[in-house]
Amino acid sequence: MGRAPCCDKANVKKGPWSPEEDVKLKAYIEKYGTGGNWIALPQKIGLKRCGKSCRLRWLNYLRPNIKHGGFTEEEDNIILSLYISIGSRWSIIAAQLPGRTDNDIKNYWNTRLKKKLLGRRKQQHQNGSKDELPTLSSSAMERLQLHMQLQNQQGGIQNNPLSLFNNPAIWPKLHPLIQEKLIQTNLQSLNPQMIQYPNYSNLGLFQQTSSSVHLQAQNNNNDNDNNNNNNNGISISKEQVEELENSSGSSDLVNNNNDNDNDNNNKTSVIGNFGGLINPSSVTKSEGYSTGMQRVLSFQAELNELLGSDKLAGNEFEGITWWSNDPNTTASCWDAASNVVLQSENSVTTTTTMLYNQDYA
DNA sequence: AATGTGTGCAACCGCCCTACC
DNA sequence: GGGTAGGGCGGTTGCACACAT
Incomplete structure (x- = not known):
């Protein structure tokens, strides 16, 4: 017996948000705030969306001062360092990067940054080694490897x-x-x-x-x-x-x-x-x-x-x-x-x- | 031009934690 | 103290687009 769903799944819209929905949500929150209750929010606004979906849309896309894409080298380094230290705690990492959301950083890490940092090894294996490519599915191993790599790049442990x-x-x-x-x-x-x-x-x-x-x-x-x-x-x-x-x-x-x-x-x-x-x-x-x-x-x-x-x-x-x-x-x-x-x-x-x-x- | 494959990203899912009753 | 609802979070999915064949 699981817990009750937060909303009526059958009667909420899913999938991408339309511009009209964005406008409604943004205008309401800017005027009245969230009221401390995301679940009740869509009903007040007249959106057929789950409250959690509204929250996510606001936090990740609509709220002011959100930055998308264009991560700088400095941001890359911060993400990498924090990932090595604390792992995939994206919200904490995001807190160190103004304007970035945890979702954005998570996506950026999984799709680009990780590949950018580790891709060279894969390339090397493809280019001649018959060895099995060491797996990186372990977060711990991956972090350790990145840790070492980072320190090598940054001139050593002391720095x-x-x-x-x-x-x-x-x-x-x-x-x-x-x-x-x-x-x-x-x-x-x-x-x-x-x-x-x-x-x-x-x-x-x-x-x-x-x-x-x-x-x-x-x-x-x-x-x-x-x-x-x-x-x-x-x-x-x-x-x-x-x-x-x-x-x-x-x-x-x-x-x-x-x-x-x-x-x-x-x-x-x-x-x-x-x-x-x-x-x-x-x-x-x-x-x-x-x-x-x-x-x-x-x-x-x-x-x-x-x-x-x-x-x-x-x-x-x-x-x-x-x-x-x-x-x-x-x-x-x-x-x-x-x-x-x-x-x-x-x-x-x-x-x-x-x-x-x-x-x- | 059609199809297959890879990539990036928004959004969803489900679990955990906490506040409240 | 126990149950419940809401918020928060990380993992995953699915879609759109780009590029390759």
Whole structure:
């Protein structure tokens, strides 16, 4: 038993509005306002229209100062940035663009802007690659990809106030202590340097986002720390380490199959995760990420949480391939890796790397 | 010229939220 | 507190037009 319809569907006109109807509606609202009741409005005016239809017509077309078409570059950027940050919340996006309606922006996005931004990839695939075109049906994936693309265009993460990295408000839920530490820390200090992995000369690493948050408690007595040139981590005390471990229920984890880091003294726990999913030790290993699917699924779950998206279909990430040790890898445009820098002191460091195959850009 | 295909956009549908009774 | 109506919103549909075959 559904709810009652808002109007008598059988006796209302549907379809395009005639100029006469527009004139009637516009004149009445300008003179008397809506009266706070759209449903009753058409009857007052003598229109055989549903109240909702009147509302839509007024808001999207008849009300003053509406702009149609001719989106500027600046508007494009605003739409893109907001879409990446908040998704398809068109009314909120429209509120940032005077004279634009949510419907207009939605249409513009779906029919033009999205294609304009992503179309190049499709073109590339049509022009020679036999690879399956990675699907973009996932809003979350699409937003992530656009996020990366935008930041590349805008000169990097530091310059984009809307970036995931620079916007604590849209970080995933982390332990409050970690969150506080991250906020306290100058974000610049967390920004990664560009790193080139020599094995992948054809793959440009152009972007790095946050991140996994890993916690390491370490016995320093026998520390031949290979990472001591990196001081960008966030240090916390051993007491805090214990507190976090107790509260997170984390177990030992990440670096458990590493053969080149004096790991015996390390105790590392995942506190929170932000798309970082890869055993950090494997980043430097030439064999790369051959056990992709498990990580893909992990990434998928994290991405869902990160972006607050709908659940992704199980095959959404089939288009994403992972690094192999073949320098001529046919990896898709977007690949992810994490680069967790382990500190010599008890520390939390957060970095995740998105790797971009320039061959497909 | 006729037909097929793609594109842009206005409008509708149905769900969710909230205010009101 | 529960039911109902209206408003708001995002997703989808369908039509008109442009362009290709």
